Amino acid sequence: MEQFRQAAKRIDASDVVSLLREVYPEGVRGRNEAEALIAFDREFTDPAPEWRGFMAEAVADHLLRRSQPLGIVTAEKANWLIRAIAPAGKISTRGGFETLFRTIEQAAEIPVSLSVFAIRTLSALAGGDMEKPLDARDVTRLRRILEAGTGPVTAEEAEALFDMHDAFAGRSNHGSFDDLFFRAITNYLLRASRRDTLPRKEALSREPRRDAGKDIEAECAAWLATRIMRDGRPTFAERALLTLIDNGAEPDGPPLRSSRAA
DSSP states (O other), rough: OOHHHHOOOSOOOHHHHHHIIIIIOOOOOOHHHHHHHHHTTTTTTTHHHHHHHHHHHHHHHHHHSSSSSBBBBBHHHHHHHHHHTTTEEEEEEEHHHHHHHHHHHOOSBOOOHHHHHHHHHHHHHHHTTOOOOOOHHHHHHHHHHHHTTSOOOOOOHHHHHHHHHHHTTTTTOHHHHHHHHHHHHHHHHHHHHHOOOHHHHHHSSOOOTTTTGGGGGGHHHHHHHHHHTTTSSOOHHHHHHHHHHHHHHHHHHHHHHHHHHH
């Protein structure tokens, strides 16, 4: 690895082939080698696309196929990955982004900490252009992040999703974003109300029951109203959430009424 660091200012496709043949013929063999790859990535401003794919696959392979438990990103693995690709709290390279999403795409299970980090990272990445809406690829990535989690959607994930929703409100986002957001938040509200819920992946792929609102407790409905009121008038997806609650028992208290009237 050191010879490539000293010999080049840019990694091209032939360098990647050489790395595969000479340095990593058997893949990344430990955390030290994975960390060296990630650190190497930060030294170059414009590496070839082949480099990003190589690094992402090598790190994902190390975490998921060479480290126990296989196929699963544990909390310890997630903490290591976040520290490695975002030492200052944010990812600064395209290789880092690719490594994060490649790992999640291939994982059978990820912890909440990595899910929340990935949601906020995706929001920041997609929102780099202040006018850009969320496109189909963004929503596909978001769905994969959520589906890799276990159990119902958590409070931390719901807050991150609402922050992402608010950041992109008013843009011409891909239509599937509203559906995914609505289903994920509904799943959280039911969980927070201590109701039985569908498995996460199933809950994110189908419409909630029309009467699901009757199972949402007033305290959770009040949280929803507070979140909706945070940035002004309800969006289409937020109105759908309010309608869901209206189809159930009417929760008490003025916050929800004021958000409906907005």
